[in-house]
Amino acid sequence: MKQVTIVEMGLRDGLQNEKVILSLDQRIYILQGLANAGLKRIEVGAFVRSEKVPQMAFTKELLSQAQELKKQKKILKDVYYSVLVPNLQGWEDATPLNPHEIGIFASCSESFSQKNINCSIDESFERFKSVIALAKKRKVKVRAYLSVCFGCPFEGPVSEKKVVELAQRMWAMKVDEISIGDTIGVAHVGQIRSLFKKLKKKIPLKKLVGHFHDTRGQALANILAAYGEGVRTFDTSLGGLGGCPYAPGSTGNVATEDVVYMFEGMGISTGINLEKLLSLNHEVESMMGKILPSKVSRAGLLSPLGAVIK
Ligand code: MG
Helix, strand or coil, rough: CCCCCEEECHHHHHHHHHHCCHHHHHHHHHHHHHHHHHCCCEEEECCCCCCHHHHHHHHHHHHHHHHHHHHHCCCCCCCCCCEEEECCHHHHHHHHHCCEEEEEECEEEEHHHHHHHHHEEEEHHHHHHHHHHHHHHCCCCCEEEECCCCCEEECEEEEHHHHHHHHHHHHCCCCCCEEEEECCCCHHHHHHHHHHHHHHHHHHHHHEEEEEEEECCHHHHHHHHHCCCCCCCCEEHHHHHHHHHHHCECCCCEHHHHHHHHHHHHHCCCCCCCHHHHHHHHHHHHHHCCCCCCCCHHCCCCCCCCCCCC
């Protein structure tokens, strides 16, 4: 059976870029809802300083409770938790809680790297060298995010050469997966095809992930284009939560619901129950106090008798 893997970003990449700050309980509730809807890979938070990113405060408690829910069998054993770990301090905070996977982050443009993580691209690689080594020792998987792969809000278009070179550097450091990010949602199908054709010559396809934002309405087309090149893992966020603080008007990751709708419609399994996801979406909308961008969630599903299921 044809299938794709969806990695849910809403609780981290999504919420981190939203103004409304959700409580620990609300985030736990969402996590359970996502797992209950069939999501198997969930990024639960970030080990960053809460005075800098208040949306990610209590990630430690969140991960700890998430592990507890597994012990109580309220979340299935095969649901994997990922956390963003930007530096050694983050690693030390995260590791006692046994995350299945950690995420590290680099950028394709110097300006974006400086603004976002306060260091040059080379320094960021230097920083996560030690984190990767520690993770490898404990057999924790490492996923690397490469951001602004198609365009930077400060430097404009980014060359394919640069992206391929940085992705190869990551691959040489033995990360388990590289997430190719269109952080400000500027890429179009032609660019996706062209970049992934080059990337897959250097890095095994199953290690490449599409992380596309829907800012200009291109995300689903871009996902399909990447799928056409052989990519089978995609980062998405519930309802399309998120954005990019440095790119005004930038929307979040493509909505999980919309991606599930497309793939399931094509007969490609995601393992996700769309009705459960839509009902969770509406609860999250009340928490956020706004309608989220997912189009499938806004319009609902068409039932056999023509009524709409929302
Ligand atoms: Mg993103």
